[in-house]
Amino acid sequence: MTATTTTAAAQARLRNVLLQDAAGCTAFGLLMTAGAPLVDRFLGLGTAWAVPFGVYLLGCAVAIALIAGYPVPVRGHVIGVVVNNVLAVAALAVVPFTDLVDLTGAGYAVMLGGAGLVAMFAVLETAGLRRLA
Structure with a gap:
C-alpha cells in the first residue's frame, strides 16, 4: 500500500467518523426540538x-457535515469539532x-450516556487527525 493510498484511506475514515457524529447530532437535535x-x-x-x-445540536450537525464534505479534511476545522465535543x-x-x-433517572442516563458517546467521537476524530499527520 502506498503512502497516497494510506492517506486517502485515513481521510475516508475520518470523514466517515465526522458524518456519524453529524448524524448523531441530527437525531438528538431533532428529538430535543421536535420532541x-x-x-x-x-x-x-x-x-x-x-x-x-x-437547535445547538442541529447547528453542530450542519457544521460537522460541511467539514466532512471537504475532499481533504482541514486540520483546523476538525480540531474545532474535537474542541466542541470536549x-x-x-x-x-x-x-x-x-x-x-x-x-429523571432516564434523564441522568441519557445525559451521561451522551457524554460517553460524544467523548468517543472526540477520541475517534483525534485518532483520525493523527493518522493524517
Missing part, C-alpha cells in the same frame, strides 16, 4: 432547555449534578 414535550416528561429536561440544546462532554457530564435541571 421537547416528550423530553420534558421522560427525561425531566424542560422545554426551555431542550429546544435551545436541540466542551460538550464536560457540559453533559456536569449539568446533571447541578440544580439547573430536575432530571
Whole structure:
C-alpha cells in the first residue's frame, strides 16, 4: 500500500467518523426540538432547555457535515469539532449534578450516556487527525 493510498484511506475514515457524529447530532437535535414535550416528561429536561440544546445540536450537525464534505479534511476545522465535543462532554457530564435541571433517572442516563458517546467521537476524530499527520 502506498503512502497516497494510506492517506486517502485515513481521510475516508475520518470523514466517515465526522458524518456519524453529524448524524448523531441530527437525531438528538431533532428529538430535543421536535420532541421537547416528550423530553420534558421522560427525561425531566424542560422545554426551555431542550429546544435551545436541540437547535445547538442541529447547528453542530450542519457544521460537522460541511467539514466532512471537504475532499481533504482541514486540520483546523476538525480540531474545532474535537474542541466542541470536549466542551460538550464536560457540559453533559456536569449539568446533571447541578440544580439547573430536575432530571429523571432516564434523564441522568441519557445525559451521561451522551457524554460517553460524544467523548468517543472526540477520541475517534483525534485518532483520525493523527493518522493524517
